[in-house]
Amino acid sequence: MDDSAPAPRVNGESLERFQGKKVLVVGEVAPVDAQRATLKTTDDKTITVTLAEGGEFKSKYIEFEATVDGPMSVTECSRVEFGDDFDTFSYGELVKLINTKSRDLFY
Amino acid sequence: MYGGESATQFAGATGYMGEPDASGMKPRASGGNQPNTMTPVTVKMIKGALDARASPDDEIKVNGMAIMNITLVGKVVDVQTKGSQVVYRLDDSTGQTDVKVWLDSDGPVEEIPRGAYVRVYGTPKAVGADQVIAAHTTESIRVITDFNEITYHLLEVIYASGYAAKVKSGGGATGVAPQSVYSAVQAAPNVAADGDMNGSLCDRVLFIVKNNPNGDTGISVLEVVEKLGGQFTDAAVRQELESLSNDGAVYTTVDEDHYQAV
Missing domain, CATH: 2.40.50.140 (Nucleic acid-binding proteins)
Structure with a gap:
């Protein structure tokens, strides 16, 4: 077991606290080209993702494991397609808890 | 929370x-x-x-x-x-x-x-x-x-x-x-010990029933209504007590109008 390198679940707002770190970010994806996509996060921020696995998406919601480049941009490490039916409200509330009062349980 | x-x-x-x-x-x-x-x-x-x-x-x-x-x-x-x-x-x-x-x-x-x-x-x-x-x-x-x-x-x-x-x-x-679990909730700090004037009706009713002075007879619905300062109707309090009863937190004693906490 190893908890020395967590990749916390973040939203658009908490992204800037993780500069240079690995995070998980979930949102609605909009392809730009083969190298880039935008992601609307659960707190309604739009961030830019530099892609590692191409610009084709088979689902509306994507979870990116990514390194944070700046307050509004990340670089993909890997992705999981979350399908078209994902409850972004509940997930958004969860991410707020993870990054505030329940933080000790996660990172 | x-x-x-x-x-x-x-x-x-x-x-x-x-x-x-x-x-x-x-x-x-x-x-x-x-x-x-x-x-x-x-x-x-x-x-x-x-x-x-x-x-x-x-x-x-x-x-x-x-x-x-x-x-x-x-x-x-x-x-x-x-x-x-x-x-x-x-x-x-x-x-x-x-x-x-x-x-x-x-x-x-x-x-x-x-x-x-x-x-x-x-x-x-x-x-x-x-x-x-x-x-x-x-x-x-x-x-x-x-x-x-x-x-x-x-x-x-x-x-x-x-x-x-x-x-x-x-x-x-x-x-x-x-x-x-009800005693856990009651003991939790977010339920004020003074009858919890800000808590939900359910919490307040339960608090009153738990702290009734009548012993085994339990507390009557009317007394609960009075202790709530007339803020709630008899029907509303009765409904809450029945709901608590269904959850197993309170039970009726001498008649359907008297409740005791578990």
């Missing part, structure tokens, strides 16, 4: 929450017996619990409660088959852990591919520096197809942790676990 009423229903429905039982049964003995519950956790929580033990014989404590069985949700990042077991490396965003699955003798089980999210039920094991989760059976690791289960699991982790903290603060002071 979570309503007492819904908390109770949740704890009773899932059986996750361990010691105090919503049905009012006595809590399991703490100490000697291993708690026979299923605790939703993150890798970080389990790692912390295993590291915190002074000796490998000590019980594993999460949220201050001894645990035996855990459930977690994570992404498979590596798979290795070693003889009769498959070892999955799982990443749940808080950390990574190996999950060992022993194969049945009757043929190989299809391996779960890398990148898949899975739900695992198992028991934490530590042999020397090697800390793993031993899956209960080959069916105890299953691929998630509805990704809302990730949200659900992590919210459940937070909920169970908050619930445990409440139980601890309720029973910890005297060293006696509360007999029911």
Whole structure:
């Protein structure tokens, strides 16, 4: 077991606290080209993702494991397609808890 | 942070929450017996619990409660088959852990591919520096197809942790676990001891019934209405009492108008 390198679940707002770190970010994806996509996060921020696995998406919601480049941009490490039916409200509330009062349980 | 009423229903429905039982049964003995519950956790929580033990014989404590069985949700990042077991490396965003699955003798089980999210039920094991989760059976690791289960699991982790903290603060002071989840809620700091003028009607009614001076006869509906300062109608209070009665928190005594707390 190893908890020395967590990749916390973040939203658009908490992204800037993780500069240079690995995070998980979930949102609605909009392809730009083969190298880039935008992601609307659960707190309604739009961030830019530099892609590692191409610009084709088979689902509306994507979870990116990514390194944070700046307050509004990340670089993909890997992705999981979350399908078209994902409850972004509940997930958004969860991410707020993870990054505030329940933080000790996660990172 | 979570309503007492819904908390109770949740704890009773899932059986996750361990010691105090919503049905009012006595809590399991703490100490000697291993708690026979299923605790939703993150890798970080389990790692912390295993590291915190002074000796490998000590019980594993999460949220201050001894645990035996855990459930977690994570992404498979590596798979290795070693003889009769498959070892999955799982990443749940808080950390990574190996999950060992022993194969049945009757043929190989299809391996779960890398990148898949899975739900695992198992028991934490530590042999020397090697800390793993031993899956209960080959069916105890299953691929998630509805990704809302990730949200659900992590919210459940937070909920169970908050619930445990409440139980601890309720029973910890005297060293006696509360007999029911209702006493845990009452003892929790967010329910004010003065009758809780800001609490929900349910909390206030329960508080009044619990603190009635009439002994075995219980308290009449009318008295409860009066103690609430006439803010609520007789019908509203009666409905709340019936609801509490259905939940097993109160019961009727000499007639349908008198209630006593469990």
